[in-house]
Amino acid sequence: MVDKKSQTLIENEKTVEELKIENANLKNQLSQKDHDKEILETKIDELIREIAQNREIIDKINANKAYKSTHATFEKLMEENTKLNTTIKPLKKKISDLESEIKTLNEIVKSIESDYSKLEQQSDSYKSSIVNLEQEKTQIKETSSKKIAEIQGKKVKKAKKKEDSKVTEEFKPDGRIAAKDKIVEGTSRRKCPICGNSNTHLIREVTDKSIIILDYPKVYGKKFVCGECGQSWRVKKE
Numbered sequence: 693m694v695d696k697k698s699q700t701l702i703e704n705e706k707t708v709e710e711l712k713i714e715n716a717n718l719k720n721q722l723s724q725k726d727h728d729k730e731i732l733e734t735k736i737d738e739l740i741r742e743i744a745q746n747r748e749i750i751d752k753i754n755a756n757k758a759y760k761s762t763h764a765t766f767e768k769l770m771e772e773n774t775k776l777n778t779t780i781k782p783l784k785k786k787i788s789d790l791e792s793e794i795k796t797l798n799e800i801v802k803s804i805e806s807d808y809s810k811l812e813q814q815s816d817s818y819k820s821s822i823v824n825l826e827q828e829k830t831q832i833k834e835t836s837s838k839k840i841a842e843i844q845g846k847k848v849k850k851a852k853k854k855e856d857s858k859v860t861e862e863f864k865p866d867g868r869i870a871a872k873d874k875i876v877e878g879t880s881r882r883k884c885p886i887c888g889n890s891n892t893h894l895i896r897e898v899t900d901k902s903i904i905i906l907d908y909p910k911v912y913g914k915k916f917v918c919g920e921c922g923q924s925w926r927v928k929k930e
């Protein structure tokens with residue numbers, strides 16, 4: 693019996709021993725796992741740090757990219773600016789040329805305007821002169837037509853008188869026609885008072901027996917006869 697019991701005890705002891713060993717093994721494994729875990733944790737930390745660094749780098753790269761693109765744009769703009777400046781230079785010169793041209797033209801316009809206003813004043817004065825002259829002309833016309841009417845009236849009277857004298861002269865008792873027309877009064881012996889003929893070759897000086905200057909010896913007056921129109925006239929003693 694004791695043997696059996698002791699046998700069991702031995703076996704139990706053996707199991708305990710085995711369990712102890714297993715436990716030690718497990719503990720050992722556990723510590724190994726802990727160690728591994730620590731290592732992994734460290735690695736994870738490192739990786740996290742690396743990721744953060746990479747992120748920073750990526751950010752930097754992105755920033756750099758943006759800068760580069762901005763810089764490229766900037767350089768392009770600068771280039772364009774330079775081109776524009778070279779284009780602008782002649783345009784600026786042109787503008788200044790045009791401005792000076794405009795200035796000159798403005799001066800010319802001003803002088804033309806002042807000339808024009810002077811001419812307008814002159815034209816106004818000429819217009820008023822013309823109006824005055826027209827008035828004078830009308831007055832002269834009126835006066836001259838009045839005079840013409842007067843002269844024509846006189847002529848008509850004279851013609852009537854001539855007709856009368858012709859009739860009486862034609863019936864003179866000696867049957868002689870003393871004169872073709874009535875003798876008129878002239879101002880010059882060299883000019884016909886009717887037709888204005890002043891050709892001395894065509895003006896005859898003849899004796900006028902109707903005028904007796906002296907009875908003894910008989911001296912008669914003189915008269916002039918126009919060869920152009922046949923008019924006779926006397927001139928008062930000069």
Ligand SMILES: [Zn+2]
Binds near residue numbers: 887888918920921922
């Ligand atoms: Zn005459």
